[in-house]
Amino acid sequence: MASPKVAVVGAGVIGLSTALCITETCPSCSVTVLSDQFSPNTTSDVAAGMLIPHIYPDTPIHRQKQWFQETFTYLFAISNSAQASEAGIHLVSGWQIFKSPPKEELPFWSGIVLGFRPMSEAELQKFPQHRFGHAFTTLKCDCPPYLLWLEKRLKATGTQLYTRKVADLWELHREYDIVVNCTGMGAHQLVGDKQLFPVRGQVLKVHAPWVTQFIRDGDGLTYIYPGIHRVTLGGTREKGNWSLSPDAGTTRDIFDRCCSLEPSLQGAQDIEVKVGLRPSRQCVRVQREVLSQGGIKLPVVHNYGHGAGGFSVHRGTAKEAAHLVEECFSALQGSSSRAKL
Amino acid sequence: MRVAIIGAGVIGLSSALCIQEQFQSLLPSLQLEVYADHFTPHTTSDGAAGLWQPYVSDHGNLQETLWNKETFDHLLGQLHSPAAKEMGLFLISGYNLFREPVQDPSWKNIVLGFRNLTPKELELFPGYSHGWFNTALMLEGRSYLPWLTNRLTQRGVKFFHKKVESFQEVSGDGVDVVLNCSGMRSGDLQPDPELQPGRGQIIRVLAPWVKHFIITHDLKSGIYNSPYIIPGSEFTVLGGIYQHGNWSEENSAKDHKSIWDSCCQLLPALQKAKIVGEWSGLRPARPSVRLERESIRLGNLQAEVIHNYGHGGFGLTIHWGCAMAAARLFGAILQEKKQLATPPGPRL
Numbered sequence: 001m002a003s004p005k006v007a008v009v010g011a012g013v014i015g016l017s018t019a020l021c022i023t024e025t026c027p028s029c030s031v032t033v034l035s036d037q038f039s040p041n042t043t044s045d046v047a048a049g050m051l052i053p054h055i056y057p058d059t060p061i062h063r064q065k066q067w068f069q070e071t072f073t074y075l076f077a078i079s080n081s082a083q084a085s086e087a088g089i090h091l092v093s094g095w096q097i098f099k100s101p102p103k104e105e106l107p108f109w110s111g112i113v114l115g116f117r118p119m120s121e122a123e124l125q126k127f128p129q130h131r132f133g134h135a136f137t138t139l140k141c142d143c144p145p146y147l148l149w150l151e152k153r154l155k156a157t158g159t160q161l162y163t164r165k166v167a168d169l170w171e172l173h174r175e176y177d178i179v180v181n182c183t184g185m186g187a188h189q190l191v192g193d194k195q196l197f198p199v200r201g202q203v204l205k206v207h208a209p210w211v212t213q214f215i216r217d218g219d220g221l222t223y224i225y226p227g228i229h230r231v232t233l234g235g236t237r238e239k240g241n242w243s244l245s246p247d248a249g250t251t252r253d254i255f256d257r258c259c260s261l262e263p264s265l266q267g268a269q270d271i272e273v274k275v276g277l278r279p280s281r282q283c284v285r286v287q288r289e290v291l292s293q294g295g296i297k298l299p300v301v302h303n304y305g306h307g308a309g310g311f312s313v314h315r316g317t318a319k320e321a322a323h324l325v326e327e328c329f330s331a332l333q334g335s336s337s338r339a340k341l
Numbered sequence: 342m343r344v345a346i347i348g349a350g351v352i353g354l355s356s357a358l359c360i361q362e363q364f365q366s367l368l369p370s371l372q373l374e375v376y377a378d379h380f381t382p383h384t385t386s387d388g389a390a391g392l393w394q395p396y397v398s399d400h401g402n403l404q405e406t407l408w409n410k411e412t413f414d415h416l417l418g419q420l421h422s423p424a425a426k427e428m429g430l431f432l433i434s435g436y437n438l439f440r441e442p443v444q445d446p447s448w449k450n451i452v453l454g455f456r457n458l459t460p461k462e463l464e465l466f467p468g469y470s471h472g473w474f475n476t477a478l479m480l481e482g483r484s485y486l487p488w489l490t491n492r493l494t495q496r497g498v499k500f501f502h503k504k505v506e507s508f509q510e511v512s513g514d515g516v517d518v519v520l521n522c523s524g525m526r527s528g529d530l531q532p533d534p535e536l537q538p539g540r541g542q543i544i545r546v547l548a549p550w551v552k553h554f555i556i557t558h559d560l561k562s563g564i565y566n567s568p569y570i571i572p573g574s575e576f577t578v579l580g581g582i583y584q585h586g587n588w589s590e591e592n593s594a595k596d597h598k599s600i601w602d603s604c605c606q607l608l609p610a611l612q613k614a615k616i617v618g619e620w621s622g623l624r625p626a627r628p629s630v631r632l633e634r635e636s637i638r639l640g641n642l643q644a645e646v647i648h649n650y651g652h653g654g655f656g657l658t659i660h661w662g663c664a665m666a667a668a669r670l671f672g673a674i675l676q677e678k679k680q681l682a683t684p685p686g687p688r689l
Binding site: 081082086088114117126209210211226228266 | 426
């Protein structure tokens with residue numbers, strides 16, 4: 001098998017970054033991205049893209065830490081390069097604040113972000129209802145720019161991108177040798193994963209260019225994330241809610257909660273409401289599988305279920321998935337050479 | 342009682358506001374008049390980026406450090422008020438970079454979260470071995486001056502578009518006190534060899550992905566002669582020019598190249614930034630701020646002049662402390678003229 005044909009299904013941050021990693025680790029592979037949605041209509045486009053990890057209960061911490069470290073290092077290098085603005089990657093400083101002290105004094109990622117330290121008394125005065133906090137500098141991936149940049153990098157490697165709704169992974173077996181499933185919430189239907197559930201998030205994207213600092217309540221519900229052109233105000237975490245329609249009452253509530261942390265947001269303009277379904281799972285599924293039907297085998301690599309932490313670990317899981325693709329490739333070569341005997 | 346304020350930059354307008362706030366109710370006859378040849382958006386204060394940050398070394402000038410602190414604390418207190426956006430006031434964090442170890446600055450406990458940079462952070466800035474991170478304030482002159490002007494106008498302060506050539510011109514005829522807030526042109530009113538221009542030039546670009554200020558320092562070439570990048574609410578300011586004694590307000594192609602090359606080296610992504618403007622201004626530099634009273638004999642009249650000029654590149658940084666001090670001097674004048682029993686205002 002000279003040039004294995006790999007189909008990556010899904011064009012959010014996971015699909016695109018996984019496709020890119022595959023082109024890097026397997027230059028002889030021919031990669032095609034198939035998705036029913038591309039930026040600006042993916043779940044990733046709703047997200048703020050902040051590099052603050054979400055904890056997966058069933059993934060070992062050392063693995064999550066490695067994913068985050070790899071992602072941070074990768075984006076740090078881009079943020080420091082001439083491509084930073086095109087890729088939409090930038091540093092942002094701010095605070096994570098708590099009404100009561102958090103269980104863990106130091107999150108596992110405190111040494112990976114920059115300048116992590118407890119907030120001073122003077123800084124906490126800005127948040128009279130909160131008694132404790134962390135100050136640090138991290139990275140933000142703005143979408144659509146980051147996804148468009150990934151698409152551009154992919155096209156430069158010769159990767160094809162097609163709008164196509166894949167109803168069943170098996171339908172790809174004739175055209176492709178390996179399938180990579182990066183369908184996020186779509187995996188619920190596509191592969192029938194009942195462990196995958198939506199956590200609905202509604203956000204506001206507003207024009208408030210004087211907001212330079214991020215603020216995040218440790219409960220994860222209220223946050224203010226300044227992006228290149230807009231500030232993302234959040235949010236909600238509604239487990240099991242599949243609705244993609246914005247809710248007016250929720251909009252009001254998010255706005256009020258954010259204004260109580262940052263009063264100057266009262267002057268925000270051009271409020272845009274967006275909804276996304278975080279493709280949530282107890283652990284991220286990065287795993288090989290071989291589908292078979294009537295003696296025909298189709299190797300599949302899964303990379304989905306990143307929930308609230310997609311951006312934070314995307315590069316790390318993409319690399320892991322790309323290694324699994326390599327393993328599939330080796331297995332295919334092994335079996336094809338056996339077939340020749 | 343008429344008071345003439347010469348100058349409508351941040352110093353003139355804030356001094357006028359301080360005096361108005363503290364004395365108008367006690368002295369109903371008080372009439373403030375602002376005279377200036379330039380108003381916002383054409384003043385030096387409008388051209389400045391607006392970052393609150395004193396110089397790296399205070400040269401032992403404790404008084405100025407106190408005025409800086411007073412200004413920062415006053416602005417911090419305004420941060421959550423509904424006026425903050427209109428004032429052009431907001432928090433900003435950023436980096437000060439050095440090629441050698443330096444002493445902590447006098448303002449380390451004034452700003453928020455001051456700390457040294459970690460080795461990881463220094464990787465962002467090759468060539469710089471030490472640095473600081475802190476959270477400070479932006480006060481954009483283009484917003485702050487109109488806000489001050491509106492407040493003053495609402496309170497009955499009158500404005501006159503006029504280039505004042507001498508103190509005599511505005512004093513006499515019922516004007517008892519003159520506030521000299523004429524910045525760079527104070528020398529035209531009264532020669533002051535200590536007042537010299539510190540010429541600066543800046544390039545304005547669109548780089549909204551830059552969320553931190555970055556100020557580099559070259560201790561050998563002196564303040565502001567090393568690249569700096571200061572993001573604002575509408576554009577990002579690139580600078581790094583300080584030419585002592587240069588009176589030119591024309592943009593120089595050589596300075597443009599120097600700023601552009603050095604800032605792009607600091608932040609490579611700036612190469613893609615769109616240039617939307619360029620400006621040169623004269624920092625009214627002086628070894629120390631001149632903030633003092635002077636009695637001037639004009640014919641058979643005596644006028645009290647309060648000088649408040651020479652704030653160099655830190656006018657916005659120090660303005661409120663100086664305005665309060667000018668108001669105290671005004672109070673003392675009123676007391677002497679037996680207009681007031683005791684000076685009002687908080688006991689400091």
